[in-house]
Amino acid sequence: MRPHTIIEPFRIKSVEAIQFTTREQRETCLREAGNNVFLLHAEDVLIDLLTDSGTGAMSSAQWGALIQGDESYAGSRSFYRFRDVVSDLTGFTHIIPTHQGRAAERILFHSVLKPGDIVPNNTHFDTTRANIETEAAEAVDVVIAEGRVPSLVHPFKGNMDLDALERLLTERGDRVPLVMVTVTNNSGGGQPVSLENLRGVRALCDRFHKPLFLDACRFAENAWFIKAREAEHAHRTPKEIAQEMFSLADGCTMSAKKDGLANIGGFLAMHDDGWAAAARNLLILTEGFPTYGGLAGYDLEAIARGLEEVVEEPYLYYRIRSTAYLGEKLIASGVPIIQPPGGHAIYIDARALLPHIPPLQYPGIACVNALYLEGGVRGVEIGTVMFGRHPDGTETPAAMDLVRLAIPRRVYTQSHIDYVAEVVAAVGQRRDALRGYRMTNAPEALRHFTATFTALD
Numbered sequence: 033m034r035p036h037t038i039i040e041p042f043r044i045k046s047v048e049a050i051q052f053t054t055r056e057q058r059e060t061c062l063r064e065a066g067n068n069v070f071l072l073h074a075e076d077v078l079i080d081l082l083t084d085s086g087t088g089a090m091s092s093a094q095w096g097a098l099i100q101g102d103e104s105y106a107g108s109r110s111f112y113r114f115r116d117v118v119s120d121l122t123g124f125t126h127i128i129p130t131h132q133g134r135a136a137e138r139i140l141f142h143s144v145l146k147p148g149d150i151v152p153n154n155t156h157f158d159t160t161r162a163n164i165e166t167e168a169a170e171a172v173d174v175v176i177a178e179g180r181v182p183s184l185v186h187p188f189k190g191n192m193d194l195d196a197l198e199r200l201l202t203e204r205g206d207r208v209p210l211v212m213v214t215v216t217n218n219s220g221g222g223q224p225v226s227l228e229n230l231r232g233v234r235a236l237c238d239r240f241h242k243p244l245f246l247d248a249c250r251f252a253e254n255a256w257f258i259k260a261r262e263a264e265h266a267h268r269t270p271k272e273i274a275q276e277m278f279s280l281a282d283g284c285t286m287s288a289k290k291d292g293l294a295n296i297g298g299f300l301a302m303h304d305d306g307w308a309a310a311a312r313n314l315l316i317l318t319e320g321f322p323t324y325g326g327l328a329g330y331d332l333e334a335i336a337r338g339l340e341e342v343v344e345e346p347y348l349y350y351r352i353r354s355t356a357y358l359g360e361k362l363i364a365s366g367v368p369i370i371q372p373p374g375g376h377a378i379y380i381d382a383r384a385l386l387p388h389i390p391p392l393q394y395p396g397i398a399c400v401n402a403l404y405l406e407g408g409v410r411g412v413e414i415g416t417v418m419f420g421r422h423p424d425g426t427e428t429p430a431a432m433d434l435v436r437l438a439i440p441r442r443v444y445t446q447s448h449i450d451y452v453a454e455v456v457a458a459v460g461q462r463r464d465a466l467r468g469y470r471m472t473n474a475p476e477a478l479r480h481f482t483a484t485f486t487a488l489d
């Protein structure tokens with residue numbers, strides 16, 4: 033039998049209390065945070081869905097591995113264990129640990145980009161885009177058209193638009209030093225990329241002699257979607273599928289805070305000797321010696337074990353199902369979300385939920401703040417605040433105004449998720465009363481982290 037109830041495939045060995053607050057207390061907290069939930073004290077949040085990055089629960093095997101960490105400055109045993117696991121999974125020649133994903137991005141882009149270069153991607157994540165733009169290069173999103181329509185159901189909305197990529201490589205290919213694909217497509221709703229599409233991107237990269245890099249943060253969740261939705265791969269293990277995904281690429285950037293099941297860490301991996309040498313030179317300057325790259329030996333142990341656990345079927349089955357479960361509850365309560373539910377998060381379509389709030393009055397912020405005030409749930413705006421500002425200082429509406437409810441790995445139980453669904457439904461019922469915001473302090477780069485807002489009447 034395949035039971036209808038999908039249970040958490042673990043039991044709980046250690047617990048952490050969460051703090052209940054009153055609505056009045058939350059009003060004060062949010063006011064003091066300048067109406068930006070990034071500036072709240074985390075202990076004033078009841079259910080924290082700000083991000084799934086670094087917020088997961090480690091297993092007893094990972095905690096056990098920590099004590100085996102070898103803190104030798106050079107040639108640590110923990111590095112070789114980490115390297116062997118990453119190399120078995122990805123097949124890449126050079127494996128360079130970094131303190132998190134954006135460090136891998138910065139090192140890669142700073143060593144290979146020059147001003148005026150172009151990097152295509154299905155949808156660039158915020159740190160990826162920022163690290164490209166910092167090099168005075170251009171980050172171009174070429175996701176399929178279906179991937180830009182929140183309500184449209186498609187099994188692989190993260191797919192690259194192969195025709196658009198071909199056009200870009202034909203017309204401006206001389207300015208493209210590498211092509212990237214983000215699996216799953218975080219900023220596009222945690223949507224997967226099919227193996228067929230990745231093969232298509234590979235073929236174009238071969239034709240135009242361009243290296244292909246994966247932004248691999250959620251490679252295991254992507255592998256699960258391929259297994260579930262691409263019939264010819266249904267019989268394969270998630271690990272085998274992940275190995276094929278990596279085999280189609282020439283390198284990857286990775287945040288181990290996502291599908292590494294660790295609280296910190298990342299890596300940059302690739303085949304090219306010249307690029308790897310340049311990356312290691314920069315690594316030594318800003319992260320550390322190449323066998324630890326800004327991490328403790330015990331971090332490398334935790335990541336190595338995490339990368340083994342994350343491709344286990346019971347884990348992935350539960351993980352993807354529990355995200356879909358929240359999505360189904362929100363749909364049932366009439367709240368528009370990106371369809372179908374993604375891997376690590378549910379994305380509320382705030383522009384559709386709050387049509388009376390124009391994008392430049394930040395419907396995503398209105399929704400995020402209402403969720404916090406209503407029930408102490410913290411989500412994050414992925415919309416005009418995050419992506420609306422251009423390098424020249426002008427502002428236009430982002431493609432979508434979303435609110436992401438990211439689900440930390442192995443942290444919350446089904447009753448926590450039931451509670452979140454109730455809070456979202458309550459906000460949905462009061463949607464007409466919500467008002468927009470004006471930005472009162474707007475930093476230049478990655479402004480969503482530290483901007484402050486004033487509510488409009």
Ligand SMILES: *Cc1c(COP(=O)(O)O)cnc(C)c1O
Pocket residue numbers: 085132133134135157159160214218219247249286287288289290297298
């Ligand atoms: C989180 C993330 C990054 C950056 O990783 P950090 O560890 O947060 O620096 C890059 N790309 C994607 C798709 C991500 O989700």
